[in-house]
Amino acid sequence: MTRKTRGSPYAPHTAADTAAMLDAVGAADEEALFDIPEAVRFDDAFGIAARDERTVRRELEGTLGCSDDLTEFLGRGHYDHYVPALVDDLASRQEFLTSYTQYQPEVAQGFLQALFEYQSLLVELTGLGVANCSMYDAASALGEAATLSQRVRSVSGERVLVPDSLREGKRAVLDRYADGPDLRVDSYPTADGTADVDGLVDAVDDETAMVYAETPTVVGAIEESLGEIGAVADAHDALFVVGSDPVAMAVLERPADVGADVVVGEASSLGLGSAGGMGMGLFVTREEYLRQVPGRLVGASEDRTERRAFTLTLQTREQHIRKERATSNICTNQAWLALRAAIHAATLGPDGLVDLAEDCVRLATGLAERLDDVDGLQAPVHDRHHFREFQAHTDQPAAAVASDLESEGFAVHVVGEHRIQVCVTDATEPAVDAFVAAMAEVA
Amino acid sequence: MEERDRYRGDAGADDAGADGDADSEAGETVGTTYDQARWTDDGAYEPLLAEKDQTEVSVGGEDSPLPDDLTRDSLELPALSEPELARHYARLSEMNYGVDSGPFPLGSCTMKYNPKFTEDLAAHPAAAVHPDRPDESLQGLLAVAAELQDYLGRIGGMDAVTLQPPAGAAGEFTGIHIAKAYHEHNGEDRTEVVIPDSAHGTNFATAAMAGFDVVELPSADDGRVDVEALEAAVGDDTAALMLTNPNTLGLFERDIEAIADVVHDAGGLLYYDGANLNALLGRARPGDMGFDVMHYNVHKTFATPHGGGGPGAGPVGVVEELAPFLPTPHVRERGGGGDGSAGGDSYERYEPAHSIGKVHGFEGNWLVLLRAYAYIARLGDEGLADASAKAVLNANYLAEQIEYEVPYGPFHHEFVASAGEQDAADAAKRMLDYGVHPPTTKWPETVDEALMTEPTEAETRDSLEDLAAAFNAVAGEDDATLERAPERTAARRIDQVAAARSPRLSWHALDD
Numbered sequence: 001m002t003r004k005t006r007g008s009p010y011a012p013h014t015a016a017d018t019a020a021m022l023d024a025v026g027a028a029d030e031e032a033l034f035d036i037p038e039a040v041r042f043d044d045a046f047g048i049a050a051r052d053e054r055t056v057r058r059e060l061e062g063t064l065g066c067s068d069d070l071t072e073f074l075g076r077g078h079y080d081h082y083v084p085a086l087v088d089d090l091a092s093r094q095e096f097l098t099s100y101t102q103y104q105p106e107v108a109q110g111f112l113q114a115l116f117e118y119q120s121l122l123v124e125l126t127g128l129g130v131a132n133c134s135m136y137d138a139a140s141a142l143g144e145a146a147t148l149s150q151r152v153r154s155v156s157g158e159r160v161l162v163p164d165s166l167r168e169g170k171r172a173v174l175d176r177y178a179d180g181p182d183l184r185v186d187s188y189p190t191a192d193g194t195a196d197v198d199g200l201v202d203a204v205d206d207e208t209a210m211v212y213a214e215t216p217t218v219v220g221a222i223e224e225s226l227g228e229i230g231a232v233a234d235a236h237d238a239l240f241v242v243g244s245d246p247v248a249m250a251v252l253e254r255p256a257d258v259g260a261d262v263v264v265g266e267a268s269s270l271g272l273g274s275a276g277g278m279g280m281g282l283f284v285t286r287e288e289y290l291r292q293v294p295g296r297l298v299g300a301s302e303d304r305t306e307r308r309a310f311t312l313t314l315q316t317r318e319q320h321i322r323k324e325r326a327t328s329n330i331c332t333n334q335a336w337l338a339l340r341a342a343i344h345a346a347t348l349g350p351d352g353l354v355d356l357a358e359d360c361v362r363l364a365t366g367l368a369e370r371l372d373d374v375d376g377l378q379a380p381v382h383d384r385h386h387f388r389e390f391q392a393h394t395d396q397p398a399a400a401v402a403s404d405l406e407s408e409g410f411a412v413h414v415v416g417e418h419r420i421q422v423c424v425t426d427a428t429e430p431a432v433d434a435f436v437a438a439m440a441e442v443a
Numbered sequence: 444m445e446e447r448d449r450y451r452g453d454a455g456a457d458d459a460g461a462d463g464d465a466d467s468e469a470g471e472t473v474g475t476t477y478d479q480a481r482w483t484d485d486g487a488y489e490p491l492l493a494e495k496d497q498t499e500v501s502v503g504g505e506d507s508p509l510p511d512d513l514t515r516d517s518l519e520l521p522a523l524s525e526p527e528l529a530r531h532y533a534r535l536s537e538m539n540y541g542v543d544s545g546p547f548p549l550g551s552c553t554m555k556y557n558p559k560f561t562e563d564l565a566a567h568p569a570a571a572v573h574p575d576r577p578d579e580s581l582q583g584l585l586a587v588a589a590e591l592q593d594y595l596g597r598i599g600g601m602d603a604v605t606l607q608p609p610a611g612a613a614g615e616f617t618g619i620h621i622a623k624a625y626h627e628h629n630g631e632d633r634t635e636v637v638i639p640d641s642a643h644g645t646n647f648a649t650a651a652m653a654g655f656d657v658v659e660l661p662s663a664d665d666g667r668v669d670v671e672a673l674e675a676a677v678g679d680d681t682a683a684l685m686l687t688n689p690n691t692l693g694l695f696e697r698d699i700e701a702i703a704d705v706v707h708d709a710g711g712l713l714y715y716d717g718a719n720l721n722a723l724l725g726r727a728r729p730g731d732m733g734f735d736v737m738h739y740n741v742h743k744t745f746a747t748p749h750g751g752g753g754p755g756a757g758p759v760g761v762v763e764e765l766a767p768f769l770p771t772p773h774v775r776e777r778g779g780g781g782d783g784s785a786g787g788d789s790y791e792r793y794e795p796a797h798s799i800g801k802v803h804g805f806e807g808n809w810l811v812l813l814r815a816y817a818y819i820a821r822l823g824d825e826g827l828a829d830a831s832a833k834a835v836l837n838a839n840y841l842a843e844q845i846e847y848e849v850p851y852g853p854f855h856h857e858f859v860a861s862a863g864e865q866d867a868a869d870a871a872k873r874m875l876d877y878g879v880h881p882p883t884t885k886w887p888e889t890v891d892e893a894l895m896t897e898p899t900e901a902e903t904r905d906s907l908e909d910l911a912a913a914f915n916a917v918a919g920e921d922d923a924t925l926e927r928a929p930e931r932t933a934a935r936r937i938d939q940v941a942a943a944r945s946p947r948l949s950w951h952a953l954d955d
Contacts, residue, residue: 007829015898050823110535138805277805301942329648336750
C-alpha cells in the first residue's frame with residue numbers, strides 16, 4: 001500500500017526522493033531543517049504506537065462499541081432525523097469535503113453556490129434577508145446575537161433577557177460570550193412551558209438590549225406569544241432574537257411575521273443526525289444589520305464574461321481584515337454541515353419538509369397520549385402544542401425509571417425528580433411501540 | 444478607478460465591462476495546465492435549484508395538526524427529484540477544487556491529505572450518539588475522548604486538554620478566557636493582551652471579544668519577536684502574549700525562552716496558537732517552550748477535512764495550574780486524579796473546580812475529534828515526526844525552486860515569497876490556470892505582495908516541481924496576462940466590488 005515502512009503513510013517520499021531533496025536544499029539531514037534551539041528541542045517520544053489502517057479501525061470500532069446500544073428518545077437541542085443516502089454520497093465528494101474557505105472563488109463556484117442556496121433556504125424559512133453560511137452551533141449563534149445587540153445603533157443598554165428554562169449548556173455559552181463586552185444576562189419567567197409575557201414585562205427595562213425566545217422551547221412546547229414578546233422587545237428598543245430550527249420553521253409562524261430581528265438555532269437538525277452533540281448554528285437577520293453580521297456571507301456577482309458567479313463578500317467585517325474591530329473572531333465554521341443541510345432540505349422539497357415538521361407534531365402528540373395511558377405516567381406535563389418532544393411526570397423517581405428503561409434498551413432525559421423528557425422523530429418512530437411497552441414495564 | 448481593480452478587494456470601484464473570452468495560449472507551454480468543468484445553460488452557469496423549480500405549498504388548514512394562528516401560510520422551495528439533485532450537486536462539485544484535485548499550498552491552513560478511512564469511522568453507527576446520556580452508557584465515546592486528550596497532551600507537552608472548542612478561533616476564545624479567569628481568581632485585573640503584528644487576525648479578534656485591549660507588537664527586522672519591544676510592551680496590565688511558533692513567516696522564535704521569561708516575569712501567561720504545529724511534531728513542544736495554554740487545529744495538524752470552511756476542532760491544552768479553569772464537562776478516568784491520571788478502567792465527565800463554563804452547547808465537534816484520533820493512532824510517533832519532517836522539507840524544496848524572492852528564513856513548514864513588482868492577488872489568480880491552488884495572498888503584511896505558501900507533506904517531489912513551474916511561469920508573465928486570469932476555471936475573474944456594493948445574498952434577492 002505504501003512504498004515506505006516507516007513514517008507517515010500520507011507523506012509520499014521515497015528514500016531516494018528525500019535524499020535528493022535534502023541535497024537540493026543543502027541540508028545534511030532532516031533534523032538540520034529545524035531551526036530550534038537545543039534547550040527547547042524535544043528529544044523524547046510521545047509513546048504513541050503507529051498502527052495500520054485495519055488495526056486502527058478494529059480498535060476504534062471496539063472502543064466505540066463500549067457505548068451501550070440504546071434507542072435514544074433524546075432531544076433538547078440535538079435531534080436525530082433520518083438523513084437520506086444522497087446527502088452522504090454527494091457531500092462526501094472530495095471536491096466538497098477536502099476544500100476550504102473560498103478565498104479563490106473562481107475555482108470554488110460549486111461550494112459557494114451550495115452555500116448561497118443554503119442561505120436562500122434560511123431566508124425563505126425566516127422571512128429575514130441575510131443568512132450567514134454557518135456558526136458553530138445554536139449556543140454560539142445565540143452568543144453572537146448578544147454581541148450583535150451591542151453593535152446595533154438603535155439599541156442601547158447591556159442587559160440580555162432569556163427564558164429561565166433556557167437549556168443549561170446554551171446559557172453557559174451565552175454567559176461566556178457576554179463576559180467580554182460586559183453584558184448582563186438575566187432571565188424572565190416561563191409558565192407551563194412557554195414564556196410568561198407578564199413576567200417578561202416586569203423583567204424588561206430600558207437597559208434591555210435583547211430579548212430572546214425559543215420556539216419550540218426547551219420542553220418541546222410551541223411558543224404561542226412570539227408576537228407579544230416581540231412587541232415588548234420593540235417597545236424597549238431591544239433586539240428580538242428568536243431561536244428555532246429549520247424543520248420547525250417549515251410550519252411554525254415565520255419569524256419575520258412576529259417581529260424577529262435575528263433568528264438563531266440549530267440547523268443540524270437537517271443533514272447530520274445524532275453526532276455526539278456536534279451541531280451547526282444558523283444565524284439570520286434583517287438587511288439593516290448586514291454590516292454587523294458575524295461569519296461568512298456568500299453573495300452573487302458577475303465574472304468577467306458577465307455571467308452570474310458567487311463569492312464571499314463583505315469580508316471587511318471579518319477577523320482576517322478587520323482584526324480586533326471584526327464583528328466576530330469566527331474563521332473556520334461548519335460549512336460542510338451547511339452543505340449537508342441544504343442537500344437534505346432539497347431532497348425533502350417543500351412538501352417533504354412540511355410533512356416532516358407536521359410529523360414532529362403528530363409523533364410527539366401521539367406518544368404523549370400513549371404514555372399518558374400508562375400507569376405511573378402523566379404526559380404531557382405542559383398543556384401546549386408540542387414539537388418532537390415533551391415532558392412527562394413519573395410517579396416513580398425519574399432516575400429509576402430512566403435507569404430501568406436503559407436496561408430495556410431506551411434512553412430518555414431525566415429533567416426532575418419525577419420528570420422525564422421524551423423526544424420522538426422519524427428516526428425513532430419505528431421503535432415507538434416497543435418503547436411504550438417498555439415504559440409500561442418500568443413506570 | 445481602473446477596470447482591473449473591480450476584481451480585487453471589497454471597496455471602491457465603479458464602471459467596467461467584461462472583456463470576452465479570449466483565452467491566452469501562454470499556459471499551454473509550461474508544465475501542467477488545468478481546465479475546470481464549466482457547466483452553462485443558455486449562456487449562464489449551472490442554474491440555482493430555485494431556477495430549476497419553485498413550488499409553493501400552503502401550510503396549515505384542515506389537515507394540519509396545529510391551529511392556523513401558530514403556523515405560517517406557505518413555504519416556497521424547489522421540488523426536484525433525486526436524479527435531478529444528484530446531477531445538480533455533482534456538477535457543483537466539479538466546479539470546486541479540493542486537496543485531491545491538486546496542490547493546495549494555502550499558507551497557514553495546512554491543506555494536507557485527508558485519509559479516507561477516518562470518514563468511515565466518523566460515519567460508524569456507534570459514533571452517532573446523543574451526548575445527554577449517563578456516563579455509564581457512553582463509555583465508548585468517553586474512552587476515545589480521554590485517549591485523545593492524552594495524545595494531545597503528550598504531543599503539545601500540556602498537562603490537561605479540553606476537546607470542547609469547535610474551531611481554532613474558538614480554542615483561542617477558550618484559552619484567553621482561561622487566562623482571564625486565572626488572573627481574576629488570583630485577584631488580578633489585567634486588561635491587555637499582547638500580539639505580534641504578524642499574528643493571525645483571529646488572535647486580535649479573540650482578545651477583543653474576551654474584553655481585552657490589544658497591544659500590537661511590531662516585529663524585529665528578522666521577522667521575529669523583538670524582545671526589547673516586548674519588554675517595553677508588557678507590564679502589570681498584561682494578561683497574556685499570544686504567539687504562533689513557528690510564526691506566520693515560518694520562522695521559529697529562537698528567543699522563545701527569553702520571551703517566556705519576559706511574559707512570566709510580568710505576571711502574564713503565554714498563549715500558543717497551534718496553527719503552525721505541523722512544523723514541530725516530535726521536534727519541539729509548546730509546553731517545553733514555556734507556553735501555559737495552547738490550542739490545536741485538528742483540521743490542520745491532524746488531517747481532518749476542511750469541509751469547504753469547516754467543521755474543524757480546536758482543543759485547548761493547559762499546564763497543571765490552569766487545569767481547574769477548563770470548560771465543563773471535562774473527561775477523566777474514573778477513580779483517577781483530577782488531572783486525568785490513571786485509576787480505573789472507566790471514564791466520567793466532571794466539572795473542573797474553577798471552570799470557565801462552556802464554549803459549545805454540548806461537547807464540541809465530536810465527529811471531527813474522532814477523525815483526529817484515528818489519524819494520530821495511524822501515524823504514531825514515527826509518522827507524526829515524519830509528517831513534520833516532510834512538511835518542512837517540502838517547503839524548503841519548493842522555495843529553492845521558485846524565482847520569487849523569499850525574504851525571511853530559515854523557515855519551516857511554510858514560507859512567504861514576495862511577488863515583487865507583480866500584484867500578489869493577480870499572480871494567485873494566474874496560478875489557478877496551472878492546476879494548482881495558489882498560496883494565501885497579501886498577508887502577512889510584513890512582506891510586500893506576500894505569497895504565503897505551505898505545500899504540506901502530502902506533495903511528491905514531482906508535484907512540487909510542477910508547483911514550482913506554476914510559480915515560475917506566472918513570475919515570468921506580464922501584468923496584462925495576470926489581470927486576465929484565471930481563464931481555465933469554472934468562473935472567470937469575479938467582480939468583488941459589485942458583490943459588496945449591492946449585496947445579493949439569496950435567490951430571493953436576485954430579482955432586484
